[in-house]
Amino acid sequence: MSAFARAAVRYCKDHKADMKDISIVGFDSFQGLPEKQSKADDHIVWQKGSFSNSKEVTLNQVEKMGFPVDNVMFIEGFFDESLNSENFQKIAHLSPSIITVDVDYYSSTQLALEFIAPLLKSGAVFYFDDLWSFHGHPDMGQPKAIKEFHGKKGYLTPCRLFDHNGSTYIFSALEWEFGSQSESE
Secondary structure, three states, rough: HEEEEEEHHHHHHHHHHHHHHEEEEEOOOOOOOOOOOHHHHOOOOOOOOOOOOHHHHHHHHHOOOOOOHHEEEEEEEOOHHHOOOOHHHHHHOOOOOEEEOOOHHHHHHHHOOOOOOOOOOOOEEEEEEOOOOOOOOOHHHHHHHHHHHHHOOOOEEEHHEEEEEEEOEEOOOOOOOOOOOOHHH
């Protein structure tokens, strides 16, 4: 999150934009990893509670980057409880342009993609932090969730334009929403 805060500050400075117009929404349990839900989650190093961090530490990092913490919203809890209709209504007005999926597990990635899908417009950029945790195996971790999402809720296509170690994808809707193509095409 601090990397996005730093990028937002830099963007606003370079483009004379107002930081009040940028929001960061974070979904986090602040308890680390949940129990593994699937064989596709089963990384040898990951255990329940790994990677826990406090909300205060996270907000301090964001503040150090110069981003206004008032523009940060947290939705707390494990995804199986927090990705619900009540929390969806809190963000339903947003049209996210950059989505970081740093959730390690296949099952968590799958839940996150399903939850965010109704808000997405073509051109949204995804960064999958744990894409290579299973060496790209298509039936493990984030690659499995991306494969299952692709073509059902939209398309996630690798995007070298915003590349970060091959972990960046661009979303396009199932039905192209920016004008119509001519019939002769």
